[in-house]
Amino acid sequence: MNVRILAVAMAGLLCAGLAAQAQPRTAVAEIRGCTDATITGRAQFSEIPSQEGVKQVLVELTVRGLPDGKHGVHIHETANCTPCAAAGGHFDPGPASNPSPDGNHPFHAGDLVNIDVHGGYGVLLTLTSRVTLLPGPLSIFDQDGSALIIHEQPNTYCRRARITMVLEAAGPRVESSRR
Numbered sequence: 001m002n003v004r005i006l007a008v009a010m011a012g013l014l015c016a017g018l019a020a021q022a023q024p025r026t027a028v029a030e031i032r033g034c035t036d037a038t039i040t041g042r043a044q045f046s047e048i049p050s051q052e053g054v055k056q057v058l059v060e061l062t063v064r065g066l067p068d069g070k071h072g073v074h075i076h077e078t079a080n081c082t083p084c085a086a087a088g089g090h091f092d093p094g095p096a097s098n099p100s101p102d103g104n105h106p107f108h109a110g111d112l113v114n115i116d117v118h119g120g121y122g123v124l125l126t127l128t129s130r131v132t133l134l135p136g137p138l139s140i141f142d143q144d145g146s147a148l149i150i151h152e153q154p155n156t157y158c159r160r161a162r163i164t165m166v167l168e169a170a171g172p173r174v175e176s177s178r179r
Helices: none
Strands: 006-008 014-016 027-032 039-048 056-062 069-071 073-076 113-119 122-129 147-151 172-178
Touching: 056 113
Parallel strands: 006 172
Antiparallel strands: 006 027, 014 027, 027 039, 039 056, 056 122, 069 113, 073 147, 113 122, 147 172
16 A cells, blocks of 8 residues: 655744634645655644634644545654654643543544545645644643644544544554644
8 A cells, every 4th residue: 555645844933823712823835745756735823812812723734646535644752754664653632631641542642633635635624622833731732742643544533432542543644744
């Protein structure tokens, strides 16, 4: 099986912290294929407050060059995509400081919804309150950064209920981006 991998340099990501609290913090990255140069795209994360005062991150992702169908999208724990497996597991600092991501199933903080690709082009717009761009325990900009990984298969959200399936519930990694 030919697995295509996409990397986005997110370690050196532009993260603009704006002075006014009402303005969003934004991080932008270019998506590039690790092994397939035809996979390209852009990811943007914008942290915005909700009316209730809860921090939310708007995720905007566009990608070209993937096979049609749904693909799992996850924020992974390390900003290293060379090779994509170096990105580690799904980002998940754990409840009550539990460092074991396997103890937090069926969902990780870095689990996003699937991206649906048609005609080789996919767009994902989603909102999450499970991560933040600001410093703190939910920040994807911790000391080793984070990576955005797009998998070959759709995320099953661990419906198989087997811990051994946890890290690859969406199949092999197709693309990656570092933050």
